[in-house]
Amino acid sequence: MSAPILVCRGLTKRFPGVVALDGVDFCARGGEVHALMGENGAGKSTLIKALTGVHPRDAGQAEVDGRPVHPRSPREAEAAGISTVYQEVNLIPDLSVAENICLGRQRTRLGFIRWGDARTRARAALARLGLELDVERTLSECSIAVQQLVAIARATDIDARVLILDEPTSSLDAGEVAQLFAVVRRLRDQGLAIVFVSHFLDQVYALADRITVLRNGRLVGEFPVAELPRLQLVAHMMGRSVDEVEALRHRERPAAAPGEPLLSTRGLTRRHAVLPLDLELRRGEVLGLGGLLGSGRTEVARLLFGLDRADAGETRLEGRPVSFHSPADAMRAGLALTPEDRKTQAILPNLTVRENLVVALQARRGLWKQIPRAEQDRLVADFTRALGIKTSGPEQLIRNLSGGNQQKVILARWLATEPRLLILDEPTRGIDVGAQADIERLLAKLRDEGLAIVFICADTAELSRNSQRIAVLRDHAKVAELTGSDVNEQAVMRAIARETAA
Amino acid sequence: AAEKPVVGFSQIGAESAWRTANTDSIKGEAAKRGITLKFADAQQKQENQIKALRSFIAQDVDVIAFSPVVETGWEPVLREIKKAGIPVILTDRAVKVSDPSLYVTFVGSDFVEEGRRAGKWLVEKTKGQAVIAELVGTPGSAPAIDRKKGFEEAIAGQAGMKIIKSQSGDFTRAKGKEVMETFLKSPEGKSINVLYAHNDDMALGAIQAIEEAGLKPGTDIVIVSIDGVKGAFEAMVAGKLNCTVECNPLIGAQLFDLVADVVAGKTLPKRIAVEEGIYDQSQAAAALPSRQY
Amino acid sequence: MIVDLVLWPTLAALLWVNRRRPLLWPLVALALLLLFNRLFTPGFFALEIRDGRLYGTLVDVLNQGSKVMLLALGMTLVIATGGVDLSVGATMAIAGAVMARLAGVSIPVALGGGLGVALLAGAWNGLLVSAFRIQPIIATLILMVAGRGVAQLVTDGQIINFEQPALVYLGNGSLLGLPFTLALVLGMFALTALLVRRTALGLFIEAIGDNETAARFTGLPARPVKFLVYVFAGLCAGLAGLVAASNIKSADANHIGLYLELDAILAVVVGGTALTGGRFQLAGSLVGALLIQTLGTTLYARNVGADVATVPKAIVILAVCLLQSPVLRAKLASLRRPAPTALRKEGSV
């Protein structure tokens, strides 16, 4: 067994109303990838933040290479040899990609930043992840996936002893994940200790050597990967027996035949974003949108929902031509969209869970018809139960929820509007296995109730598991439409690859 | 120069009816004489005024006149004007400069004298017995400083007269009223029997405060102020104000006479006074119809 | 004294009710300031009945403070959407000027005219911010600069007097022995509170101020709401302008509301609404405005010269700031309750 690099003992962190970490011990060894697992709100991110000086810890100690460390800021943590990619993209939206990678460590000559050097370094760091892009672009113009890669590139660009990655893959597709893993393995082989958080079990089993499981802020245990079957891992995370989990896993077969068309587009076009696109969305059907990063799936969603205006083409709702000039228009027609970038596009951070949940429904009902408080409370109670949202109460600020639970609130926000067409852009990002199964089951149920669903997901397995039909996009154009038995992972891969080769 | 001269005039602003009358008088006179007047309003800011003066140089005017916002800080720009060979006439307020050749002449009121006259009138009226509240002008402004100084000088010898309250009312009605309200409500407030206000506007505001306190302005409290605007005369006719010391804004004619003299190359005295009077209630009714501002 | 019997229990009750609310600290500051005056400023608390109305410094505080209180109501909503309105002082001047100009025509025309132009001014700001998407501080700076000019244009640079009893009543009259302006403020407050809490407007405003992008994604009418809050701020400024003009029975275009926008913003921020937008505290803004007026009146009453009066003002602002600072409060709290030292030591390796 290799030598421990990062060791912590008795880490405790309390927030008003919650004990997020309760005397957790943790140890990451050099030359190993250590996965940190747990349900949404288990305390993974809090552990990382308490370790790296984002949150002052209430108790506990940490060592790196045997030296005690007590960083009071991420900067000090970095100096102590801990490099971290935090959950959600935490970069500077207004600065360029290159700068985001080099910020704080720019090389200077006579006190002047050497911009050429910064760009070269940034390009090199991105190239290691297999990404080639104009490093002078402003970060906020890049898609969320690219931003995530930039954050990783930044973290791998320094000499560190420990590299912590908190859900780095939540918006990456298979190819990007593979690139990332190659980099991680190389760093591991160089002797770094790597801490990896993810809700994708496949990824964990592909990469990790060892797993630590947290539940409700407490340590459940540390296990070598080889000795921990998946079922057992899930059981540990959920705090149930293996049998119970087995029972939960049982899933009903995809159901009935889709109903009549609800919304269709013909030649829908937007300059720089969507090439002429024909789509048909039917009631009682999940249409998956597949494709690589930046293939234009999000842009299609924006266009459908009236966030962007089409330059050409037409949209028909139940056969009648419509055009949505704003989300409000789309909502009136019964559309809903959960956007991919939760932090900037979805949550109202300083408002409560209740307010975040009812806001879309309220927007639909209009200014004057305030939803009575009793109804609001009932909605919150219903959805909290249905989606298993973990909060200390409806009046908790959403910003203090764990990432996965925030996502559930956003989903609830839209379900509350009882839409006819639900567009989900990466809805399961950052959601734990249990909740993911919950959401998938929910989707199936909604579909069976006659909802039309557009499902965008970077994970092809998840995509094909949940869709009846898949449209594959590449370079902003639809290149294939898979139906019936063609809806499977291999076919999606093939569709993407075929076109890539062409 | 047979042609009419081009005159640049920089005004302080339009902070009061007095100032507006001053502006109108100058503009009107220029129009009457067919003189091209480049007028610039400084919005109470010295820096704007300096900009205007320097622009006048760029515009090649023949004579520059201005009412300085404050007394100091004019050396550099006046030197520049001198270098450009343009004569300068000051109006209304004076400047402090080390080199008197930087301007030709100053035409305007003597604020210290105004304060003195208000004081003297009061000494006579009250026979040297008065508990005085003073509404001061904008802190740091020349009229506020000088009117205070003159007034204090005039009552200095009187043992029976003392100023028990002195507070800035910013030359405005609203502040004048607000400050007077607090004066009257202070424990010593009941003993106040004289109000000296540095301008009519503050006095008019204070009159309201006095009335709201259930007192009779002009009787229970003797009020003397400075400027002589129309509103003050109306108040005197109504018996609410006792005396106003005139500070004459209508200097247009005088100013352009001077401009003509300067252009003609005459030598002028450094200080030219404006004709001003002092009015009490007995003269108010007679004078009111002829007040223009 | 009667005042003491009424005032202190009321304050204590308010403090108790708000003990866990953001309103606590502005209230504490107000209470402390009043206490200071009770102890050290003779006559500050003197109240008597003259001509059937209450007369005293405390009444003046309410009456004089009404202008900033009115402004603060509108400003609160503007700030909550993440904006700011610098033009309210100028809008006051326009409204006052128009009222004075129209005073001779008829009372409804005068009042309607004054409020009408104020609404127009608000709509202008709203248009620039919501349709032209100009940053609020610049958009409203335009009217701040030009508005006072417009007001002077209306009055032709003169101070216009009026004597109509109804117009004079607005700023000087009394209702049930108390200043009419107090009723006006409370009425506007009730109206505003009703508007934001009984409709979804409050939620919409807070959502837009908190994260405008997300609000747009959720289908909220961000632009109409923004437009509306500026119009509302205009209305409040208009009312304040009418009161200010009525106060001195004349429209002094050059001075009505001068620098009052700063006081209004200050009142809102002191009252617990963050300038970054989002959550707002309507009642807090009123308390903030009262605090500012009490301070101003205190300084007059204590004969502090207007020139150096800014120093104590600064000190009070900073003190209120510090009282509200979560960091300082956390520090004080940890002093009061001795920290679990054993754990601490372990922690601070």
Add this chain to the structure above:
Amino acid sequence: MNLAKFRPSARLWPVLASLGVLILLYAGGCLLFENFGSLRVLINLFGDNAFLGVAAVGATFVILSGGIDLSVGAVVAFTGVLIASLIGHGQPPLLAIGLALGFGAGFGALMGALIHLYALPPFLVTLGGMFLARGLAFVVHPESLSIDHPFYGEFISQTLSVPVSRRLAIPFTAFALIAVVLAGAALARWSRFGRNVLALGSSESSARLMGVPIGSTKILVYTLGGFLSALGGVVATFYMQSGNPASFVGLELDAIAAAVIGGTLLRGGVGYIPGTLVGVLILGLIQTLVIFQGTLNSWWTRIAVGGLLFVFIVLQQLTARRRVG
């Protein structure tokens, strides 16, 4: 993926738009008014607005960091009075200037420290700072005070200015303005501190997680703001040879406006220092246009300034909006 060519310098647009409008405005003035195109007007534009420009550079840094500084005007006034009073008491001018600059920096640092250590809103703290500095200015000397010293009379306004013709010279203050803008631009673009300021303004929480030293950056940026305000005050004493505690009321708004017109976003994180110079020049040019017009009374002056500001902002907005599409 060849999406790289997309909108390369979109963020530069507002600055370019402002510059375009500035040139348009200037050309308009030249066409309308005699002598407007003269060199003197151009030189005046820089010399007359130097103190504003210097202070506005400081304000821009503070805004870039996501904060705001309302104490600018009061600090400018205070330093002017302080210098005048020190020199009046027989202190050597350089010492007085040094003390004033030190005071400005210290004052800024103090505000920065309060803002950072106690997590206070910058608006309130700097408003407090504004009241304090204004009051202190009156404490130092209650009236305006002129500076009579050969250093000011001879050295600054004669020796250090560069004559262009017999009657025209470029004043020292114009050079000071350009030097400060260049230094500020370099600091913002080429120093780590400058980049940290932008990062802080764009997203404080991310900047913290990325290891930007939040505390020291914040305190330093207000220190810089205070220092440049004080330097603006020094430049103003060169310009007026006096100090006045009641002067420069509202200068902070001009400084903020200049920054914003120059393309700086008030929310922080986006902006260019040279843009601020453009903003200052535009404000100055608007005033010059009004003065050259020469017949406007007080209220029409205000309306004209507001109207020109409006026209200009709309023009800029329309040009800059293009890029958003």
